[in-house]
Amino acid sequence: MDAQALKDSWRLVARSGDQVPLFFYSALFLANPETRDLFQVSMASQRDRLVGALGHIVSNVDRVEELVPFLQQLGRDHRKFAVVTEHYPAVGRALLATLEHFLGERWTPALAHDWAQAYGLVAQVMADAAADAAKTSPPWWDAEIISHEQRALGIAVIRARPNYKYPYRPGQSASVSYALRPRVWRYYSFANAPRQDNTIDLHVRMVDGGVLSSALVMGARRGDVLRVGAPVGERLAISADITGDLLLIAGGTGLAPLKALVEQVMYEGPTRRVDLVVGARTSREFYDLEALSKMAAEHPWLTVVPAVSHDRFYRGTRGNAVDVALQAWRGQHVFVCGSEEMAQSTVGRLLDAGVPHEQIHFDEFTSDKGGES
Structure with missing residues (x-):
């Protein structure tokens, strides 16, 4: 397969913006009307993500070794939509039809062959992972x-x-x-x-x-x-090579996974110190402070610092969560979770302050993940 040709052709198609997913779903539903039930009633937030992900994944098939864990997770997770092996060829045909439509004369037999091969490889990895998962766990x-x-x-x-x-x-x-x-x-x-x-x-x-x-x-x-659905994601998990103390920076309901990490340390035994900075614009947004304060009072290794950024009458710690957190940074691994804007700005600020990239672990709530979180 000509990996560069795949990438170049997808970039050309992507220039057509919203017209690409509209054509893709029209082709899919007209040829395979039974697949309509796999998708939610309102697809506005879903269209671009699925088609964009398909194009990106398939056009980067030369990095398949890196993509395999993600594709396997995707295959396992899609079982909740009642996706079965027979659906993969239908999606592939709709994708190829979409590419042919938008590429016009650039759609050659050789390019069509490469796209078909690349999609087939991706679909096979996902289908195999779904089949293996069905042996040990339900779709939901x-x-x-x-x-x-x-x-x-x-x-x-x-x-x-x-x-x-x-x-x-x-x-x-x-x-x-x-x-x-x-x-x-x-x-x-x-x-x-x-x-x-x-x-x-x-x-x-x-x-x-x-x-x-x-x-x-x-x-x-x-x-x-x-x-x-089945659990996903490893970006905020404490892997075996993460030793020593932790610095956690939460924004909004980004507190959720970081609170889970605090509980993990609590259950495993206090072999490390944990500093948790919870940021909010005003004190009214601290929805879990009572529980956090109780945990900190019971466990000397845990420090919880609520930080308010937009309330000049607040009597506690004031300032952006990342600025407050940097005062407690002593070389620890840093975990960040919050809105997309919060996560990106916090990571940028940490890097500017000299925190090594490999010691920063973050996740962000975008419109499809924590935007609903």
């Missing part, structure tokens, strides 16, 4: 809500219990669906380390246009059932 877990608290304006803390053992690591997240918004899935981070009672905590902020977050904050009740 049903999780009954056992408590639902609105802690602040537009923020709810939800505790749910999956119907059977749910294995995950602190720092991971999972896609969640709710009956009031069928076929809408959004990613939420777990706010706790695994417990013996198999419960999971989710911190949900209601966002503008967030159909699922609004339903979970305002409509969900104790006894309702969530669907929870």
